[in-house]
Amino acid sequence: MPSSAKTRSSWRSLRMREGIAGYLFILPSIIGFSTFVAYPLVSSVYYSMTTWSGWNTPQFVGLKNFVYMFTTDPSIWPSLRATALYVLMSVPTGLMLGLFLAVLLNRQLPGIKILRTLYYLPVVLPSVASLTLWDFIYNPQYGLANQLLNLVHLPASQWLQGQSTAMPSIVIIGLWGVGGTMIIFLAGLQSVPMELYEAAQVDGATRWRSFWSVTMPMITPILFLQLITGMISSFQAFNPAQILTLGGPNFATDLFNYNIWNNAFNGQQFGYATAQVWVLFFIIMIFTIVVFRISNNFVYYEADHSK
Amino acid sequence: MIDSHATEIERIPAVQRMKPRVGKRHGRRRYTAGDSVRFIVLCIGAVGMVFPLLWMITVALKSNSEVFAIPPTWIPRQFVWSNFITGTVQINFWRVFLNSVIIAALHTLGAVVSSVLVGYGISRIRFPGRKLWFYLFIGSMMLPGMVGMIPVFHLFASLGWYNTWYPLIVPAFFGNPFFIFLARQYFSTISLSYDEAAKIDGASHLQILTRIIAPMSKPMIVTMIIFAFQGSWNDYLQPLIYLMNPKLWTLSVAMASYIGTYGTPWNLFMAADLIYMLPMVIVFFVAQKYFMQGLGALNASGLK
Numbered sequence: 235m236p237s238s239a240k241t242r243s244s245w246r247s248l249r250m251r252e253g254i255a256g257y258l259f260i261l262p263s264i265i266g267f268s269t270f271v272a273y274p275l276v277s278s279v280y281y282s283m284t285t286w287s288g289w290n291t292p293q294f295v296g297l298k299n300f301v302y303m304f305t306t307d308p309s310i311w312p313s314l315r316a317t318a319l320y321v322l323m324s325v326p327t328g329l330m331l332g333l334f335l336a337v338l339l340n341r342q343l344p345g346i347k348i349l350r351t352l353y354y355l356p357v358v359l360p361s362v363a364s365l366t367l368w369d370f371i372y373n374p375q376y377g378l379a380n381q382l383l384n385l386v387h388l389p390a391s392q393w394l395q396g397q398s399t400a401m402p403s404i405v406i407i408g409l410w411g412v413g414g415t416m417i418i419f420l421a422g423l424q425s426v427p428m429e430l431y432e433a434a435q436v437d438g439a440t441r442w443r444s445f446w447s448v449t450m451p452m453i454t455p456i457l458f459l460q461l462i463t464g465m466i467s468s469f470q471a472f473n474p475a476q477i478l479t480l481g482g483p484n485f486a487t488d489l490f491n492y493n494i495w496n497n498a499f500n501g502q503q504f505g506y507a508t509a510q511v512w513v514l515f516f517i518i519m520i521f522t523i524v525v526f527r528i529s530n531n532f533v534y535y536e537a538d539h540s541k
Numbered sequence: 542m543i544d545s546h547a548t549e550i551e552r553i554p555a556v557q558r559m560k561p562r563v564g565k566r567h568g569r570r571r572y573t574a575g576d577s578v579r580f581i582v583l584c585i586g587a588v589g590m591v592f593p594l595l596w597m598i599t600v601a602l603k604s605n606s607e608v609f610a611i612p613p614t615w616i617p618r619q620f621v622w623s624n625f626i627t628g629t630v631q632i633n634f635w636r637v638f639l640n641s642v643i644i645a646a647l648h649t650l651g652a653v654v655s656s657v658l659v660g661y662g663i664s665r666i667r668f669p670g671r672k673l674w675f676y677l678f679i680g681s682m683m684l685p686g687m688v689g690m691i692p693v694f695h696l697f698a699s700l701g702w703y704n705t706w707y708p709l710i711v712p713a714f715f716g717n718p719f720f721i722f723l724a725r726q727y728f729s730t731i732s733l734s735y736d737e738a739a740k741i742d743g744a745s746h747l748q749i750l751t752r753i754i755a756p757m758s759k760p761m762i763v764t765m766i767i768f769a770f771q772g773s774w775n776d777y778l779q780p781l782i783y784l785m786n787p788k789l790w791t792l793s794v795a796m797a798s799y800i801g802t803y804g805t806p807w808n809l810f811m812a813a814d815l816i817y818m819l820p821m822v823i824v825f826f827v828a829q830k831y832f833m834q835g836l837g838a839l840n841a842s843g844l845k
Contacts, residue, residue, distance in 0.1 A: 252668055255746050259662025260671070262655040263678050266715025271681045274692035281692065288695065335586070343572070343580050351829065352587040355594075358825040358832075360775040362793040363818045366800045367597055370807060378596045381613050410590070417833070470685050473777055477797050491687055499782060504691055511687045518685055 278508050286505035288498070299509035312485035313493040316401065320489060321468045323405045328464060329457065332415030337445070339416070340423045350420070354413035365477045368407045369394070394478055400486045404474045415460055422456035423449065451534040458533045462525060469518050490514050601625070601811035608807045621808065628809030629816060632799055633787075638816075641792045644709050645773035651713035652720060652769040653762060659716045660724025661750045665736060675725070682718045686778075694782060708783045709773070709791075720765050727761040728754060764831040767824060774821060792817050 257264075282299060284292035303310055339350050356364060371378045372393035380390040393403045426449060434444040472491040475481050481488035481496070494514065498507035572580075600608060601624055603617045629635060663675050697708045731754060739749045755762065777793040784790050790798075796817055799810060825832060 252666055256662050256666040256668030256671060259666060259746065260659045260674055262714060263659040263716035263721065264674065266655075266712065267674075267677060267681060269696070269715065270689055270693055270712060271684065273696075274689035275684075277692045278688060288698075335583075338579050338583055341576065341579060343576060343583070349583050349587050351826075352590055354832075355822070355825070356590060358771065358821045359818050360793060360821060362775070362777050362797050363814050366796055366810070366814055367593060369800055370600070370811070371593055371596070376609055376613070376807075378593065410593070413590075466683065466685065470687060476781075477777075477800070494687060495778075498691060504695070508691050511685075511691065515685055515688055522683075 278511065281505055282509040282512050284505040285503075286508075287502040288504040289502075292505060295505070299506045300513075302506070303509060303513065309485060309488060309493060313481075313488040313490050316481075316486060316488045317469060317471075317490040319401055320405065320471060320487075321465060323401065324408045324468050324471075325461065325464045327405070327409060328412055328415050329460060331409060331412045332460070333419050333453075333457070335412065335416040336419035336423055337449075340420055350417070354417055356410045357414045357417075361473050362477065364410065365407065365473055368403075368410075369478055372403055395483060397483045397486045400479055400483060404478065404487055407474060408471075415464070418456060418460060419453065422453045426452045454533040455535065458525075458529050461529075462522060465521060465525065466518055469514065469521070597811050597815060600807055601628075601815055603808050605806065605808060624808050624812040625816065628806075628812035631809060632795065632813065634792075634795070634813050634816070636788070637790050637792055637795045640706075640790065641774060644706055644791060645770050647706075647710045648713045648773040649766055649769040651710060651715075652717045652772075653765045655714050655716045656720035656765065657724055657750070657755065657758075657762065659721050660728055661746070661754060663721065664725045664728040665733075665749070665754070666746060675721075678716065678718045678721055690778075690782070697783070703783060704785050704789065705783070706789065709776070709779050713769070713773075717769070720769070723761060723765060724758075727758055731757055760831065763828065767828055767831055771821060771824070 280294075281292060283296055284294055285298075286292035335353060339346065339353070343349075374380060374390060374392055374395060377393070379393060383390055391399055394400050430448045430452070431444055434448050439447065470491050471489050472495065475487050475489040475492035476495065479487040481492055490510070491514070494507050494510045497503045497510065501507075599615065599617055602620045602622070603614075603624075604619060604621050607614060607618060659678070663671050693708075697703065700707075702708050702711075735753050735757075736749050739753055744752070775793065776791075777797065780791040780794045781797075784794060787795070787798075796814060799805060799813070
């Protein structure tokens with residue numbers, strides 16, 4: 235029948251038009267993804283095996299960059315060590331402090347909105363503005379930090395200028411922005427159904443007990459998400475080293491990303507820096523996979539239990 | 542047996558204690574001793590959080606000699622308001638401030654328009670491959686930023702865009718994964734029957750988006766504008782890599798290099814740094830609701 239064939243073909247042309255419209259709408263992101271994600275990903279595999287100043291033509295050298303990195307480069311191990319130390323110090327403390335504050339702030343108290351706002355305020359400040367502020371705070375002679383230590387009769391510290399204190403000082407600056415973690419935990423706490431607490435109460439659970447048996451399991455997905463994102467971003471920390479310490483003293487804060495940037499844009503070693511990027515990427519991947527694996531044991535997903 | 546008896550007794554006051562917490566329906570509520578402890582701990586912590594900023598304000602208002610006075614003064618003996626003028630004029634601050642505003646405004650325009658378009662395409666148009674593309678866009682958020690940095694730098698340099706603003710603005714026009722996610726989440730809460738009614742009236746997709754969906758998504762779009770502007774205003778690495786000429790600098794690079802110069806006058810620096818922070822603080826206080834909305838969407842992704 236001609237009429238049904240006609241409707242079928244018009245139906246097909248409608249689907250065709252929808253397809254074209256759909257691709258036109260997402261075209262910006264397809265171009266963006268190809269240019270800023272796919273192309274760099276592929277080309278940097280090649281660049282990592284070249285010597286390249288950034289302005290000349292890359293020369294293929296095979297795996298030489300990687301061999302040099304792990305056998306000769308004197309800064310690589312101190313840099314990896316500093317990065318690992320930074321991640322180990324900042325991620326767990328940030329998560330614990332963020333959760334602790336969220337639990338405290340998850341209550342109708344007088345002025346609670348103002349309190350939440352104040353805890354979140356440092357997060358909105360530009361990173362450069364807060365880092366430069368802390369540079370003055372940590373000034374050994376006239377800075378606020380030593381003034382406060384002096385006030386409670388504690389010995390002054392070298393802060394950013396001391397080899398053992400530089401990294402903890404940077405971690406403290408990061409903790410000033412704990413409000414970001416806190417606010418996500420807070421939203422998570424508020425989405426735990428009230429009935430669960432009431433049921434726990436009826437069963438005679440104490441506050442402490444219902445925190446560990448109700449709250450914690452219910453927020454593990456958020457805890458997990460924050461652990462992953464916190465880890466990925468800490469591995470890539472850059473600003474504190476570049477603005478405050480220049481990686482020093484004696485490599486104590488030579489964060490890997492800073493090391494990479496330094497090799498590329500100060501040392502004109504783009505090929506070598508690209509190889510380093512891949513090492514960093516690989517390390518982040520391994521840690522992410524390990525955390526994913528471990529998380530199967532502790533993250534509680536409601537959907538799994540309904541099966 | 543003894544245990545169950547004990548819980549039996551505990552149960553009654555416990556439930557009563559919980560009651561006010563359930564909702565705001567109860568006009569009056571009593572605060573427990575635990576609440577007071579909580580309140581005091583929170584207040585002490587909040588003072589600690591704000592203290593660096595208060596110190597910053599006092600330093601910004603001090604005279605040159607008072608900054609280094611020993612013992613230090615907490616409240617300036619005389620308020621030197623002119624620091625805000627001297628501190629900003631000295632480093633050509635307002636010129637750089639204007640640069641930051643222009644870059645952030647164009648960046649925001651690009652990121653919001655492109656992400657809304659892509660979000661609409663992914664959530665309202667049925668076409669083969671849309672799920673795959675969506676996951677590719679979202680997945681790219683997990684990729685470390687440094688992976689793309691060097692090849693993209695090379696690309697822009699070969700286009701002659703080194704030492705120009707293009708690398709800070711143009712990429713924004715090609716969609717931001719987080720904003721696309723935000724748009725998709727928000728659009729999916731709007732009933733499809735609006736689209737169908739409009740289609741029957743002969744509206745095109747672009748008309749449906751601009752006349753119906755976008756006006757209904759104002760809160761989400763405001764959230765996007767704030768996040769985009771903040772992202773550009775606070776960005777340091779990109780301007781650091783691309784802008785050599787101090788006349789083209791953004792505030793982030795200018796302030797970071799200001800502190801690097803030997804013997805920076807503290808009071809003048811703090812005054813300029815405060816003005817650098819100010820737009821973000823104002824936006825935060827005025828549009829707090831939208832900040833929280835964006836974070837809520839982030840949280841919803843974690844719950845899945």
